[in-house]
Amino acid sequence: MDNKNYKFIIFFLAIGYLIDFYDLSLFVVVRVPILRSLGVPEEDFMRIGAYMFNAQALGLVLGGVLSGIWSDKFGRLSAVRIGILIYSIAIIINAFTTDIQLFTAMRFIAALGLAGEFAASITLLSEILPAEKRGFVSGVVYSFGIVGGMLAAYIGSAFHWQTMFLIGGGAGFIILLARISFADSILFKNIKLKKNIARGNVKQLLANKASVLKILALTFSNIPFWFMAFFVNFAPEIAKQVGMREAVNQSISLAFYFTGSFFGSHLFPYIAKLAASRRIAVLSALILMVCAVSLFGLGSSLNTYSFYFILCLIGLASGYPGIFMVLAVESFGTNQRTTAASMISSLSRASLVGINTLVPWLALHYSNMWYASMISVAIFFFLGIISLYFLKETNNTSLDFFEGTVAKNN
CATH class of the missing domain: 1.20.1250.20 (MFS general substrate transporter like domains)
Known part of the structure; x- marks a missing residue:
């Protein structure tokens, strides 16, 4: 693979992690407006907010394990494509729901989709890049995530929370389309051919x-x-x-x-x-x-x-x-x-x-x-x-x- 293709893959995997960080940080920033929109009384903000955060945390933990298993069984790119698809659908539903239970369920599913993004991306990049470049590229991918967190922190309160959620979902679908042309590493393709290795x-x-x-x-x-x-x-x-x-x-x-x-x-x-x-x-x-x-x-x-x-x-x-x-x-x-x-x-x-x-x-x-x-x-x-x-x-x-x-x- 030539240098240009490396950069293309690095960029779109890094943008995916930016969306990951953006979503998790955005929910912290716009939590109160969301609870108000859902009709939650102010005295219940902490209780309902904690309920939503716990559902999201459970999705992140469970999704990370499931994504890792899927990645090793069916491919790193399969994992990141399915993950970003699940996230995009869930967050768009989030933007239109008016029910607390459905909103919480979609937070769980969105987290489920995002959970394995970083591990699968770094695995793929580590397998296709020379050893001396792995560290620096991992830093680039992680720094994109931080930029996503900054974006959520700085502009999260400037727009209506539904608009911010729709932006996240739309960006997810764009990234999914960009990743269609990517291929798994030669290392994974070779191990996949060996049916006697679990x-x-x-x-x-x-x-x-x-x-x-x-x-x-x-x-x-x-x-x-x-x-x-x-x-x-x-x-x-x-x-x-x-x-x-x-x-x-x-x-x-x-x-x-x-x-x-x-x-x-x-x-x-x-x-x-x-x-x-x-x-x-x-x-x-x-x-x-x-x-x-x-x-x-x-x-x-x-x-x-x-x-x-x-x-x-x-x-x-x-x-x-x-x-x-x-x-x-x-x-x-x-x-x-x-x-x-x-x-x-x-x-x-x-x-x-x-x-x-x-x-x-x-x-x-x-x-x-x-x-x-x-x-x-x-x-x-x-x-x-x-x-x-x-x-x-x-x-x-x-x-x-x-x-x-x-x-x-x-």
Whole structure:
């Protein structure tokens, strides 16, 4: 495949992830107008909003696993095409529904469609690109996602929420049409011809002790990303609890976080190249996470500018998912690659439920948000470091291998 075709595929896979981030961020921005349009009483905003978020989270977790299995069984492009189609239909229905239950069901289905977009895209790109380009391209794809989040944050309140949903659905159909001409990697086509090698088999994957240990190690290495998201999701509450006298704006907090993440998405692939190590790039993100969160200890001496700067640093540390996903897909054979990567992504995402419970509980127990944050960061940093230690370095690894054993023909 020539360089021009590479760029074409990279662009439209990156645009797909932009739509992914756009949708998930947009729902946060326009949640209140949506609830008003659906006739939800203001006193029920939190309860119904949480119900919708939980349905969306369930769709993301379940969809990630299903998309990964489908990708390994039928092809990476099949997975991203079906995913964007499901999302586009669901979000357009969302734009016209006036029923709370139907709206929530469509949020679940839209999330189901989007869930495997990133893992399948990075898997495909890793299989068709030279090893030395995988890291930088993963950063490009992830940075497009961040741009999608920024678009939702900046223009989400400028238009009616139904218009924004229709834009997302229409863009999804355009991307689907553009992807029709794409082809799967030679690696996947070759493994598909070998009928005696199981593909997308969760039972086989989990029966292999080495594979399970890799999944757990990679999951614990990715959980810190979701831990850092906690600080931007609850920025106003955290500012108050660390003793700040000034109020913090949620939208501005999100903007600073995304700005840091954008630069981080390019920084960590560069570190990986300099160090010739994916693991060192992830480790550097974890170290930056500890440094950034520790600054909340300044407490009442913080002002809004310094608080937003800390969120920007946290965003910078959160820019490692691109290079992390390359590490994940390079760790598994072609026949189970996306299944494992999507499972890791889904398990990591599910950890947010525990994080959202742990940090407030610690803050209540110690009556100090900084103590709670530092205890949490110590836990996640320790788990991340231990996990990285047990992972094999995958820099410049050939992806032409498979997981498990070859079944004997009778």
